[in-house]
Amino acid sequence: MNFDYLIQNITTTDKVLHTEAAKAINKALTARNWLIGLYIVEFEQNGEDRAKYGKKLLENLAKKLNSKGLSFRNLKLFRQFYLEFPQLSEPIKLYLVSQSSTLKLSNSIGQSLIAQLQVVDSQLNTLKPQQIFDGLSYTHLTELLHIKEPLKRTFYEMECIKGVWTHRELQRQIHSLYFERMGLSAQPEKLATLVQNKNIPATPIDLIKDEHIFEFLGLSHQLLEESTLENALLDHLQEFMLELGNGFCLEARQKRILIGEEYYYLDLLFYHKILKCQILIDLKVEKFNHAHAGQMTTYLNYFKETQMTEGDNPPIGILLVTEKDKALVHFATAGNDNLLVSNYQLYLPTKEQLEEFIEKEMKLLE
The missing domain is CATH 3.90.1570 (tt1808, chain A)
Structure with a gap:
C-alpha cells in the first residue's frame, strides 16, 4: 500500500461514514416525529379522556413536555406530518425493528403501525415508501407538506431524491414553480437536465444543518456549521x-x-x-x-x-x-x-x- 492509496482510503471512509451518520440522524428524527403524530391522532380518536382536553390538547402537551423540540408548533406539525404521509408506516416499522435493542414498542402502537401498511394511493405513480424514508429528511418532508396535489408532491419527491437537493434547494425550486414550468416546457427533459446540472448536491454537513436536527439533538443553534x-x-x-x-x-x-x-x-x-x-x-x-x-x-x-x-x-x-x-x-x-x-x-x-x-x-x- 503506497501513501496515495492510504490517503484515498481514509478520505473515502471519512466521507461515506459522515454521510451514513447524517442519514441515521435524519431517519431517527423522521421516525420520532411521525410516531409522535401517530400517538396524538390515536389519542384524539380513542383516548379515554380525549374530550377533557379537546382543542387544548397540543397546548397542554407542549406545556407538560416542556421541551424546545416538542413545542406546540412542532407537535402540530408532527400531527400533520403523520396524516399527510401515512405510507411511511412500513419503512418506519422496519426501521424500529432494526433499532429494537434500543426502542421497544407497545402492542397497541405496533398494531396501529401494521394497520397503516397498505395505505398507499395506487392511482398515482408514487414513490415507494422506503424510497421516501431513505431519500428525504424530515426537513424536506415538512416543506412538501404544503403541497396538497399528490402528483405535484410526487414530482418534487422524485426530483429532490434524484438531485440530492438540500432543503433550501427544494424550497427554491418550489418557489420558482419548477413543476409548473415543466408542464409548460416544450422540452421538459432539457429543463430537468438544466435544473439538476445547476444544483450542487447536498453534503453530509448539509444533511444535518437545520433547526430540526439541532432541536432533536439538544444542541444550540450557535453550534451550527x-x-x-x-x-x-x-x-x-x-x-x-x-x-x-x-x-x-x-x-x-x-x-x-x-x-x-x-x-x-x-x-x-x-x-x-x-x-x-x-x-x-x-x-x-x-x-x-x-x-x-x-x-x-x-x-x-x-x-x-x-x-x-x-x-x-x-x-x-x-x-x-x-x-x-x-x-x-x-x-x-x-x-x-x-x-x-x-x-x-x-x-x-x-x-x-x-x-x-x-x-x-x-x-x-x-
Missing part, C-alpha cells in the same frame, strides 16, 4: 460595536425570529440607550444582492410591529456585505424618519468606519 471567516468577523464586529460606546447594549447573537411558519436568524441585535431603538446587524460574507436588502426590510418590519415597546423609536438595520478585496456597506433604515439625521451621525458608526473595520479584519483573517 459556519465558516471560520464569518465567525471571526462576527466576534470582532460584536467587540467593535460595543467598544464604540455611545449607548450600544448587546441583546442577542444569532437571534431566532419566527415569521409565519419559518425561523430566521439575525446575526447581532443591539439596543441603543440614547436613540431608544433596537439596532439589527446582519453580515453576509458574499457580494451584495437585492435579496439581502429585502430580508433586512422584513426583519425591520417584524421588529417594528412585534418588538417595540412604549417609548421606543423604530429599529435601525445595518447590512454588511463583504468581498475579498473590498467592503460594501448598505444601510437599510426603512421606517426611521422620526430619528434625526444628526443622531445617526453622532451615535452610529459611519459608513467609512464600517468599511475600514471590514477591510482590516479581512486582511487579518487571510
Whole structure:
C-alpha cells in the first residue's frame, strides 16, 4: 500500500461514514416525529379522556413536555406530518425493528403501525415508501407538506431524491414553480437536465444543518456549521460595536425570529440607550444582492410591529456585505424618519468606519 492509496482510503471512509451518520440522524428524527403524530391522532380518536382536553390538547402537551423540540408548533406539525404521509408506516416499522435493542414498542402502537401498511394511493405513480424514508429528511418532508396535489408532491419527491437537493434547494425550486414550468416546457427533459446540472448536491454537513436536527439533538443553534471567516468577523464586529460606546447594549447573537411558519436568524441585535431603538446587524460574507436588502426590510418590519415597546423609536438595520478585496456597506433604515439625521451621525458608526473595520479584519483573517 503506497501513501496515495492510504490517503484515498481514509478520505473515502471519512466521507461515506459522515454521510451514513447524517442519514441515521435524519431517519431517527423522521421516525420520532411521525410516531409522535401517530400517538396524538390515536389519542384524539380513542383516548379515554380525549374530550377533557379537546382543542387544548397540543397546548397542554407542549406545556407538560416542556421541551424546545416538542413545542406546540412542532407537535402540530408532527400531527400533520403523520396524516399527510401515512405510507411511511412500513419503512418506519422496519426501521424500529432494526433499532429494537434500543426502542421497544407497545402492542397497541405496533398494531396501529401494521394497520397503516397498505395505505398507499395506487392511482398515482408514487414513490415507494422506503424510497421516501431513505431519500428525504424530515426537513424536506415538512416543506412538501404544503403541497396538497399528490402528483405535484410526487414530482418534487422524485426530483429532490434524484438531485440530492438540500432543503433550501427544494424550497427554491418550489418557489420558482419548477413543476409548473415543466408542464409548460416544450422540452421538459432539457429543463430537468438544466435544473439538476445547476444544483450542487447536498453534503453530509448539509444533511444535518437545520433547526430540526439541532432541536432533536439538544444542541444550540450557535453550534451550527459556519465558516471560520464569518465567525471571526462576527466576534470582532460584536467587540467593535460595543467598544464604540455611545449607548450600544448587546441583546442577542444569532437571534431566532419566527415569521409565519419559518425561523430566521439575525446575526447581532443591539439596543441603543440614547436613540431608544433596537439596532439589527446582519453580515453576509458574499457580494451584495437585492435579496439581502429585502430580508433586512422584513426583519425591520417584524421588529417594528412585534418588538417595540412604549417609548421606543423604530429599529435601525445595518447590512454588511463583504468581498475579498473590498467592503460594501448598505444601510437599510426603512421606517426611521422620526430619528434625526444628526443622531445617526453622532451615535452610529459611519459608513467609512464600517468599511475600514471590514477591510482590516479581512486582511487579518487571510
